[in-house]
Amino acid sequence: MSDNGYKQIVILSGKGGTGKTTISAAFASFENDKVIVDCDVDAANMHLMLKPKSEKSHEFSGGKKAAINNEICIQCGLCETVCRFDAINDFKINHLKCEGCGFCFRVCPESAISFTPSIGGNYFECELEDDSKFFYAKLFPGQGNSGKLVSEIKKSAINSIKENSLQSSNKKIASINNPDVNGGKFIIVDGPPGIGCPVNASISKADFAILVTEPTLSGVHDLKRLVELLNTFKIRMGIIINKSDLNESVAEQIKDHATEKNIPLLGEIPFNTEFVKALIEGKNIVEVDESVKKDLLKIWEKTKSYIIN
Amino acid sequence: MKEVILSIASGKGGTGKTTIAASLASIIPNSAYIDCDVEEPNGHLLLKPKINTEEFVSKLLPKIDPYKCTVCGKCVEVCEFNALINLKFEITLIDEMCHGCGACTYFCPGKAITEIEKPIGVIRKGLTEHGILFIDGLLNIGEVAAAPLIKAVKRKIAGSKNGQAGYFSKGEISNRDKTSKQNEISISSIKSTDDISQQYLFEKTYVIDSPPGTSCSMVEAVSDSDYCILVTESTPFGLNDLKLAMEVLKTIDIPFGVVINKYDASYIEMEKYLEETKTDLLMKIPFDRKYAVAYSKGILPIVLYPELKNEFLGLFDTIKEKLMMVENV
Numbered sequence: 001m002s003d004n005g006y007k008q009i010v011i012l013s014g015k016g017g018t019g020k021t022t023i024s025a026a027f028a029s030f031e032n033d034k035v036i037v038d039c040d041v042d043a044a045n046m047h048l049m050l051k052p053k054s055e056k057s058h059e060f061s062g063g064k065k066a067a068i069n070n071e072i073c074i075q076c077g078l079c080e081t082v083c084r085f086d087a088i089n090d091f092k093i094n095h096l097k098c099e100g101c102g103f104c105f106r107v108c109p110e111s112a113i114s115f116t117p118s119i120g121g122n123y124f125e126c127e128l129e130d131d132s133k134f135f136y137a138k139l140f141p142g143q144g145n146s147g148k149l150v151s152e153i154k155k156s157a158i159n160s161i162k163e164n165s166l167q168s169s170n171k172k173i174a175s176i177n178n179p180d181v182n183g184g185k186f187i188i189v190d191g192p193p194g195i196g197c198p199v200n201a202s203i204s205k206a207d208f209a210i211l212v213t214e215p216t217l218s219g220v221h222d223l224k225r226l227v228e229l230l231n232t233f234k235i236r237m238g239i240i241i242n243k244s245d246l247n248e249s250v251a252e253q254i255k256d257h258a259t260e261k262n263i264p265l266l267g268e269i270p271f272n273t274e275f276v277k278a279l280i281e282g283k284n285i286v287e288v289d290e291s292v293k294k295d296l297l298k299i300w301e302k303t304k305s306y307i308i309n
Numbered sequence: 310m311k312e313v314i315l316s317i318a319s320g321k322g323g324t325g326k327t328t329i330a331a332s333l334a335s336i337i338p339n340s341a342y343i344d345c346d347v348e349e350p351n352g353h354l355l356l357k358p359k360i361n362t363e364e365f366v367s368k369l370l371p372k373i374d375p376y377k378c379t380v381c382g383k384c385v386e387v388c389e390f391n392a393l394i395n396l397k398f399e400i401t402l403i404d405e406m407c408h409g410c411g412a413c414t415y416f417c418p419g420k421a422i423t424e425i426e427k428p429i430g431v432i433r434k435g436l437t438e439h440g441i442l443f444i445d446g447l448l449n450i451g452e453v454a455a456a457p458l459i460k461a462v463k464r465k466i467a468g469s470k471n472g473q474a475g476y477f478s479k480g481e482i483s484n485r486d487k488t489s490k491q492n493e494i495s496i497s498s499i500k501s502t503d504d505i506s507q508q509y510l511f512e513k514t515y516v517i518d519s520p521p522g523t524s525c526s527m528v529e530a531v532s533d534s535d536y537c538i539l540v541t542e543s544t545p546f547g548l549n550d551l552k553l554a555m556e557v558l559k560t561i562d563i564p565f566g567v568v569i570n571k572y573d574a575s576y577i578e579m580e581k582y583l584e585e586t587k588t589d590l591l592m593k594i595p596f597d598r599k600y601a602v603a604y605s606k607g608i609l610p611i612v613l614y615p616e617l618k619n620e621f622l623g624l625f626d627t628i629k630e631k632l633m634m635v636e637n638v
Contacts, residue, residue: 014349015322015323015349015351016321016322016323016324016521017321017322017323017324017542018323021546040522041524042320042522042523042524042527042553043320043321043322043521043522043523043549043550043553045321045545045546045549045550048545048546048549063389064389082411082412082415084409084410084411085410096525096528096532096560096561099408099410100389101389101390101408101410101412102387102389102412103387103410103411103412103415106387106412106416107415139523139524141523141553141556141557141560142523142524142525142527142528142557142560142561143524143525144456144524144525146522146524146525147453192522193322193323193348193349193521193522194346194348194349194455194520194521194522195348195349195448195450196348196448196452196453196454196455196526197453197454197455198524199348200451200453214605215605216601216604216605216607217351217354217605217606217607218327218349218351218354218604218607219605221349221351221354222349222351225348225349225450228450229450229451232450232451243601246598246601246602246605247602247605247606250605250606271598271601276543276544276571276573276596279544279545279546280543280544280545280573280575280576282545
């Protein structure tokens, strides 16, 4: 499961806007030997907070796209008939609807359709202030293949660890830099919302999932579906209730569900406007509020005890 | 009189799409609420509809008849998604990789492939206490393909428009009935919003709640809408994802405006950006803990707070005005 001793931790929520990125960034700040990956590839945000000091861009090949050459096309309409994605209309291909299956290209009797690889987005290999690696991506608007891009950045992150350990570089040792924490090696994956394609790609090979939820009926509903998904993959997990004092009875529902499903409660974070302030200032919450930092560190230590066991 | 499709989207999750979509559906006369966030649909928690039909949605997967298959490998060759694997003595399918394009079935020289249906989710249909038509899609857990289910949900709009019970078959085009666009009243002079509300009543307004993000699922949800409301929040994350969502809407040519939720005056960059790009700011909803508390209980804040309801009535007037401007161009 782990790569070169690195444990892969994925932060998920089901529902969006529960605080995944803020909490991921906070936990990452407690560790020195880490790689951070933002897997929310169609709405990446973590780079805005981490502000990498350098980044190298890579192209992501999203798949092939078809195009009709209207000079050769005899307008027989066969391509439109076979296309199941409603991508062909009036002998033109709508690129946003094209799945890249190539059916039209193969079926065309006049070979009037081309089928060529297209770039689906970019991903960025970055270095942070503390010399650790950070990966994020930008899927081009409206593209499919978000799961494929997630797999690709995760692969790059793992490869970077392998390269790094080959060079046996001058990695700083955790206990020197940050005496508050016990050292460990982590790949911290900030996951996308939902339970679909990119989430499935984000959780593959994860050692542990941290589920960040909020005490709202939507939060609970979405959490339950996510738990079910993670159980089918047999991934161990723990729950953090963010904005925990927003609704105490719903918070109780979450705890009951956790108990019923035998999922540890890693911690509760009360509603606090400092979180939004930190976001607006583009800062990590641990730089802004000392008491929140202490609470988060405690939650992270507890999380680690579950990860390691 | 016409039918209008209004979509509510955002790049970032948790900005308030569902609350805004459900609130609009509640105040707009003769409306329908369509939840296209099929991975995590939440609208039912706020609107509490009485569901009266549930319908399973399937995708097509190839099934290879081992007696007819000669393992020639043609199907493997035409599959762009590597869903078929040639094991030398047989061909095997990896379900999750299959996009259901049908190329393998078509090109199999021995006619050894037929297609079977695999359930991907369910479409629920019902009515709320106040008579709002409610439709949502619920993706099966473990299923990766949200977009085909969203497409099926949206076909229900076409279905109800044509007065059908929502029957659809593969290959049917999901576009809305284009003839409805021809029966519009064109009003050349607009004096005030009051005039608009009186003269310009929609026969039916479909409010689509889109999934977050900017990928294929979001495009599937918002495509074909007459107008899109992008919901954002006063943070750099909100702004960054708003920019991405705006790019999508510009690409697919859908007019849009922005609602800033959890508005925080100290974050000036948001409004600065909207001004610079000449983007319509439709409404600002101040951050208020009491709204969040109402939402947490599954109560629409507009039900408890009349001042907010008035804001939404104003928003609807603004949107009507925008829709007319779109038509008169």
